[in-house]
Amino acid sequence: MRICVFGAGAVGGNLAVRLALAGHQVSVLARGDALAAIRSGGLRVQAGDTVLEAPVRASGKADELGPQDLVIVAVKAHQLPGFAAQAPALLGPRTLVIFAQNGIPWWYPGHDLQALLDPGGTVERTVGRRRSVGAVVYSANARLAPGVIHNTSPQRNRLVLGAVEPASEARVGELRRMLTEAGIESPAEPDLRRAIWKKLIGNASVSVLSFLAERTSRETFDDPHLGPAGAIIAEELAAVARAEGLEVDAARAPPAPGHYSSMLQDARAGRPAETAALLDAPGAIARHRGIATPAFDLLCALAHVRAGKVCRTAEGAG
Secondary structure (H helix, E strand, O other): OEEEEEOOOHHHHHHHHHHHHOOOEEEEEOOHHHHHHHHHHOEEEEEOOEEEEEOOEEEOOHHHOOOEEEEEEOOOHHHHHHHHHHHHHHEEEEEEEEEEOOOOOOOOOOOOOHHHHOHHHHHHHHOOOOOEEEEEEEOOEEEEEOOEEEEOOOOOOEEEEEEOOHHHHHHHHHHHHHHHHOOOEOOOOOOHHHHHHHHHHHHHHHHHHHHHHOOOHHHHHHOOOHHHHHHHHHHHHHHHHHHOOOOOOOOOOOOOOOOOOHHHHHHHOOOOOOHHHHHHHHHHHHHHHOOOOHHHHHHHHHHHHHHHHHHHHHHHHO
């Protein structure tokens, strides 16, 4: 299968290597130092005591790669306009596009979230729902260096898929089998919205708190003050999910030790935080459903202040 991974960062790099080792024709769209490193030395993943390496084709321009059977979008939600600009060159008549992102996705049904998640409707217009596949990622990764990924959850690499439109479900079943053969778990989920909210609960109640506290996710989860605060946030978001008609509880699994959340990794690199999908969109859904979320609202306010400070610092350094 011809597969292009758009974004060769921590998650995208890990997926690209595993799919290439499974025999697929994998290419990555990257830029800057990552593009140069992958072109010269391929991609490498340190997964526990094992090193996984694969030569993949790397380019900074989609039109150099051409139409694909599958495109995996592994960038943050606020980076989707950049993907939409290059997407047409990657799309053939039967291309599927997996959006592997945290938070509420651009295609989430039942609410008008376009202004937050797909400004101007560029992704809707360019890719569309018919060829789109939603995905929830369970895989802890960090970029050690350009082209070098540390997979801190080597026993847990999971991509939960769901067709955005029912007509694509049979083909999504084929993708699940393909991922499983590559060592990436892909269990069936009758309603992907449930998996989205379960992951969102963990992201908001642990990852965002770790971003604020500048601690690992596990340290945040185990902290005698932050842990209970996160549990309150989880309960509030579970109530919003139930108002959406989903059977979701507030239970959270302990994070992998030693892993820093992607939001904190971005902050340390001076990159913008993924606030719209993780914070603004679920807050809008809570208000639409009439569910009070005071702890989550405070988390959102603090995260926005911190994210703004990160951006101003990065601009000053530039």
